[in-house]
Amino acid sequence: MDHLLSIEAMHPQNIVKYIDHAVTLKTRRGQHEEFPLTGQVWALIFSKSSTRTRVSFEVGIRELGGSPIFLSQNEIHLGRGEPIKDTARVLGRMVHGAIIRTYQQKDVEDFAAYAGIPTINALTDDEHPCQILADLLTIREKLGGWDGKKIAFVGDGYSNMARSWCWAAKHLGFEFVLASPPEYQPPAEFLSKLGGANITVTSNPKHAVAGAHVVNTDVWLSMGQEGETEKEATFGPYQINAQLLREAASGHIVLHCLPAYRGKEITEDVLEQHSDTIFQQAENRLHIQKGIMARMVKHRII
Ligand code: CP
Ligand code: NVA
Numbered sequence: 001m002d003h004l005l006s007i008e009a010m011h012p013q014n015i016v017k018y019i020d021h022a023v024t025l026k027t028r029r030g031q032h033e034e035f036p037l038t039g040q041v042w043a044l045i046f047s048k049s050s051t052r053t054r055v056s057f058e059v060g061i062r063e064l065g066g067s068p069i070f071l072s073q074n075e076i077h078l079g080r081g082e083p084i085k086d087t088a089r090v091l092g093r094m095v096h097g098a099i100i101r102t103y104q105q106k107d108v109e110d111f112a113a114y115a116g117i118p119t120i121n122a123l124t125d126d127e128h129p130c131q132i133l134a135d136l137l138t139i140r141e142k143l144g145g146w147d148g149k150k151i152a153f154v155g156d157g158y159s160n161m162a163r164s165w166c167w168a169a170k171h172l173g174f175e176f177v178l179a180s181p182p183e184y185q186p187p188a189e190f191l192s193k194l195g196g197a198n199i200t201v202t203s204n205p206k207h208a209v210a211g212a213h214v215v216n217t218d219v220w221l222s223m224g225q226e227g228e229t230e231k232e233a234t235f236g237p238y239q240i241n242a243q244l245l246r247e248a249a250s251g252h253i254v255l256h257c258l259p260a261y262r263g264k265e266i267t268e269d270v271l272e273q274h275s276d277t278i279f280q281q282a283e284n285r286l287h288i289q290k291g292i293m294a295r296m297v298k299h300r301i302i
Helices: 012-027 054-061 083-089 105-117 130-143 160-172 190-191 206-209 231-235 270-273 273-298
Strands: 041-046 068-071 097-101 119-121 148-152 174-180 199-202 212-219 253-256
Touching: 012 130, 012 273, 041 054, 041 083, 041 253, 054 097, 083 105, 097 105, 105 206, 119 130, 119 212, 119 273, 130 199, 130 212, 130 273, 148 160, 148 206, 174 190, 174 206, 190 231, 190 270, 199 206, 206 212, 253 270, 253 273, 270 273
Parallel strands: 041 068, 041 097, 097 119, 148 174, 148 212, 174 199, 212 253
Antiparallel strands: none
């Protein structure tokens, strides 16, 4: 049974295969002659808000011939305390695949283990694998690839995005520099699992961005952390702004998985200047996820 639960658990060759496949699917959007999800229903089980992930999966499932059903945690018994393993065993008997956005990584892994249907992590507190795959596709499109590139991430160093980027750096071998306030950097236990990766962690955003080809950020407060004003207050020097970007390589791109909080992690002018890339990055969620689902049902569309 194929699942996509984390970048950590992905084989590097599969990362490249998914991206290659997404390039083809994107080029041939609207001209597919094969519909590998025909007759299938895929459930989206979301415990957190979403614009991009929900819409890209719902559209993608339909474009592959299937039907999505969206299940908000608060509208099913999961939100009233029914265990994830029971939810999984019910849905596993009724639907053909599941896409889950929740808090704990273990819940996605338990769902996959108990449901017996292809399961995709649509964001947990630990990882956001679909987003990182879409970001890598965007880097491929904009810069030709990641080999020999320096990728910087400035912001919350132990967020789902930062963690998934660390795993991508380990698997793919590119230089990754993470700048974050000391108290929000990844703990030693996490970093020790990344042995052999070309990863530097710093509290100096200029150091991270110096010579970078890709400058990446994300919200300072992830979903579930709303109201943590003390945390947010430490991030002031970690804003992506025009002055910081003077340190970056010429021809650099800026990535933001969105939603963006202008005036916090990124300035309005930088976001608008790089909006072509950032919204291409958002669109790429659709293409990469179609490829993931098609491959999960063992069907490579060309
Ligand atoms: N980037 C992303 O996952 O966006 P949504 O929260 O809107 O799905
Ligand atoms: N780190 C952010 C990503 C949002 C797509 C969050 O978890 O809220």
